[in-house]
Amino acid sequence: MAESIQKKLKAELEKYTQIQKDVSMSVSARQKLETQAAENNIVKEELDLLDSSNTVFKLIGPVLVKQDLDEAKATVAKRLEYINGEIQRYETLLKDLEKKSEHQREVLTSLQQDFQKAQGLIAGKDCPVFSSVQLPSLC
Amino acid sequence: MAEKGNTNIDHLGGVVRLREEHQKVVKECQSRIQHWKKVLGDYEALYDRLRTLPDQLCYEIMVPFGPLAFMPGKLVHTNEVTVLLGDNWFTKCSAKQAQKIVEHRMKHVGSQLDDVTKTMKNFEARVGLAKDLETMSSNKGDYVDIREEVGNNDSAVTKGKQRIAHKPNSKPKMDVVIGLKEEDEAETGDTGRSKGIMTEEELWARLDELERLEELQDEQDRLSDNADMNGEDTSSSSSEEEKEAEAAPPVNALSLKPSWSSVPPSVQPLRDRKEEDYEEDGSCLPTIFFSHTVEPKKVRINTGKNTTLKFSERKEQKEHSKRKKKNGHSNGHSHHELHKITTPADIYRLFVDVKNGEPIPRKSILKSRSRENSVCSDTSESSAADFEERRVVGRSFSHDETMHSDTSDGITEEDSPTAMPLQTPSRFEAFSGKVVEKDPMPSTVPYLTIVPPALPTILERKQEEVAPDVTPPEQVPKRVSKFKAARLQQK
Numbered sequence: 001m002a003e004s005i006q007k008k009l010k011a012e013l014e015k016y017t018q019i020q021k022d023v024s025m026s027v028s029a030r031q032k033l034e035t036q037a038a039e040n041n042i043v044k045e046e047l048d049l050l051d052s053s054n055t056v057f058k059l060i061g062p063v064l065v066k067q068d069l070d071e072a073k074a075t076v077a078k079r080l081e082y083i084n085g086e087i088q089r090y091e092t093l094l095k096d097l098e099k100k101s102e103h104q105r106e107v108l109t110s111l112q113q114d115f116q117k118a119q120g121l122i123a124g125k126d127c128p129v130f131s132s133v134q135l136p137s138l139c
Numbered sequence: 140m141a142e143k144g145n146t147n148i149d150h151l152g153g154v155v156r157l158r159e160e161h162q163k164v165v166k167e168c169q170s171r172i173q174h175w176k177k178v179l180g181d182y183e184a185l186y187d188r189l190r191t192l193p194d195q196l197c198y199e200i201m202v203p204f205g206p207l208a209f210m211p212g213k214l215v216h217t218n219e220v221t222v223l224l225g226d227n228w229f230t231k232c233s234a235k236q237a238q239k240i241v242e243h244r245m246k247h248v249g250s251q252l253d254d255v256t257k258t259m260k261n262f263e264a265r266v267g268l269a270k271d272l273e274t275m276s277s278n279k280g281d282y283v284d285i286r287e288e289v290g291n292n293d294s295a296v297t298k299g300k301q302r303i304a305h306k307p308n309s310k311p312k313m314d315v316v317i318g319l320k321e322e323d324e325a326e327t328g329d330t331g332r333s334k335g336i337m338t339e340e341e342l343w344a345r346l347d348e349l350e351r352l353e354e355l356q357d358e359q360d361r362l363s364d365n366a367d368m369n370g371e372d373t374s375s376s377s378s379e380e381e382k383e384a385e386a387a388p389p390v391n392a393l394s395l396k397p398s399w400s401s402v403p404p405s406v407q408p409l410r411d412r413k414e415e416d417y418e419e420d421g422s423c424l425p426t427i428f429f430s431h432t433v434e435p436k437k438v439r440i441n442t443g444k445n446t447t448l449k450f451s452e453r454k455e456q457k458e459h460s461k462r463k464k465k466n467g468h469s470n471g472h473s474h475h476e477l478h479k480i481t482t483p484a485d486i487y488r489l490f491v492d493v494k495n496g497e498p499i500p501r502k503s504i505l506k507s508r509s510r511e512n513s514v515c516s517d518t519s520e521s522s523a524a525d526f527e528e529r530r531v532v533g534r535s536f537s538h539d540e541t542m543h544s545d546t547s548d549g550i551t552e553e554d555s556p557t558a559m560p561l562q563t564p565s566r567f568e569a570f571s572g573k574v575v576e577k578d579p580m581p582s583t584v585p586y587l588t589i590v591p592p593a594l595p596t597i598l599e600r601k602q603e604e605v606a607p608d609v610t611p612p613e614q615v616p617k618r619v620s621k622f623k624a625a626r627l628q629q630k
Contacts, residue, residue, distance in 0.1 A: 036226070042247070043225040046240060050230055057221065057229035064221075064229060072228065079226075 002118040009111045016104040023097045030090040037083045040076055047073050151276045158269035161262050168259035175252040182245045186238060193218045193234045 047056070047069065056072045057064040067075075198214035220237040221229050232240075480486055 039225045043228050046224045046230070046243070047228075049239070049243075050232070050236075054230050054232040054236065057231070059227040059229060076226075076228070 002115065002122055005111065005115040005118055009108070009115055012104065012108050012111055016101065016108055019097055019101040019104055023094065023101060026090050026094045026097060030087060030094065033083055033087045033090065037080065037087065040080045040083060044073070044076050044080065047076060151273065154269055154272045154276060158266055158273060161266040161269055164262045165259055165266055168255050168262060171255045172252060172259065175248055175255060179245060179248050179252065182241055182248065186241050186245070189220070189234045189238045189241065 050056070050069060052069050056067045056069050058067050058072070059065075195217060196215075197217065200212055200214050201209040202212040204210045218234050219231060220234055221231050222237050222240055223229055224240075480489065
């Protein structure tokens with residue numbers, strides 16, 4: 001009885017850790033996107049300040065390619081939009097993942113309770129170790 | 140003690156960890172500040188360089204050739220600068236333009252620096268707080284838990300609250316009604332109710348029930364409001380405690396709890412006091428509205444419906460007739476009118492200034508004609524003295540009755556159902572206006588309607604007039620001038 005619960009607990013725990021990883025990944029991705037968005041905002045402002053007298057270049061690999069000012073402005077604007085869209089997407093993904101993790105946490109706690117009950121009934125040998133390992137992960 | 144010690148230790152551990160976390164943030168902020176400062180320094184150097192660069196046509200320099208070698212060379216085209224805008228975008232511009240860009244960027248860096256500094260300060264404060272908590276929880280020697288029991292302030296708080304509540308936009312009347320109702324319930328209690336039940340139909344009995352429920356609800360709301368007020372006080376007083384006793388959250392909860400628990404009982408005695416005062420010719424304690432002067436009561440006619448009868452009467456009115464006539468209101472309607480403003484007169488009825496703890500009705504700018512239906516200061520003033528004399532007992536009923544009757548001035552177009560509950564008021568002499576009955580009413584209850592211009596001479600006869608007034612309701616025309624009404628009365 002306790003063994004089966006133990007196995008279940010392990011499986012659920014793995015799922016939970018996986019979800020947590022996904023959450024952290026999306027969070028970091030979102031942060032990156034945010035910095036990019038900020039940078040592009042600055043570029044946009046600078047381009048607006050420029051007049052057509054000075055040429056605009058884009059660094060593509062090791063090459064500086066000459067660009068048209070208006071074209072550059074358009075490109076930057078489009079990129080900005082794209083980044084914002086990505087941010088939104090990641091936000092929704094993040095929410096979803098958080099919900100999942102919450103749910104998973106609940107499942108884990110209930111399983112843990114069952115396990116402890118079972119453990120209480122049986123004089124567990126290795127169980128205490130297991131439970132002590134499990135608990136911190138939920139915090 | 141042991142438990143407390145354990146909790147302290149736990150909290151201590153938590154506080155230590157909190158402090159550590161805060162310190163981490165502070166360190167991070169510091170490093171970020173360093174970074175931004177460096178950037179700012181770089182930009183400033185760049186700015187200087189750009190300034191001086193176009194001075195010469197070309198410069199003789201040693202050009203770095205890889206990481207280890209240099210080569211003599213010349214720096215030409217000193218005015219042409221290729222600036223990185225960000226995200227792999229470049230632009231060629233003059234030195235001056237580059238300077239402008241640099242200035243722009245320096246501003247941006249400055250703002251970032253400010254933000255980080257602010258954050259750091261914030262967290263430094265938190266660290267300090269955590270430190271204090273730590274020392275607090277570890278040794279309670281130096282710090283003392285400061286608790287403030289809010290007991291005496293209740294009356295003041297309530298009083299204040301009452302005063303504050305007495306604003307045009309709020310519902311002072313409701314409060315008053317509630318207060319009065321409380322008193323009524325307490326004082327008259329069953330008697331009033333029984334009377335109502337006896338005299339009213341079953342429908343009205345039902346209305347009474349509803350009314351009572353509503354009263355209770357309002358009472359609870361008021362209590363909770365008072366409690367909130369007290370709670371606020373305690374929270375503010377305990378904010379100091381928080382700093383010192385954060386390590387022991389239960390302490391806070393405890394400190395708050397007694398305040399909360401003390402509120403309801405404190406409110407209770409307040410109510411009792413209210414009732415007492417009321418009996419003693421009214422006092423301003425329960426609500427400022429209730430004083431022993433006539434004015435407020437008269438003005439309160441509309442507001443002071445603390446009798447269950449009246450209340451139900453109002454409901455009855457609402458039930459029976461949806462519409463209100465402008466001028467003529469029966470008593471029941473007057474109550475209904477209370478909370479509904481259809482004429483300017485109603486406004487003046489509703490809003491009363493509070494001066495020196497006594498509500499003083501505002502002087503109406505309406506003409507006397509329309510004032511027949513409203514309670515004006517004049518009438519109240521004139522009858523103030525009499526009113527006091529006639530105050531047999533500081534019974535809420537009497538107050539209510541008078542006010543009730545006051546509101547229903549001369550013209551009453553409403554039907555009989557409103558007449559019923561007024562049976563009891565006739566006993567009291569608090570009512571100072573003229574009673575003119577204009578509607579066909581059941582003879583059971585002398586329905587009191589008041590014609591506002593209360594000539595002093597008539598007041599004395601008010602009592603006797605009540606009975607005869609019952610009979611000639613139909614004969615009285617809809618609009619009656621004061622003097623005619625007086626004459627009618629005298630008949």
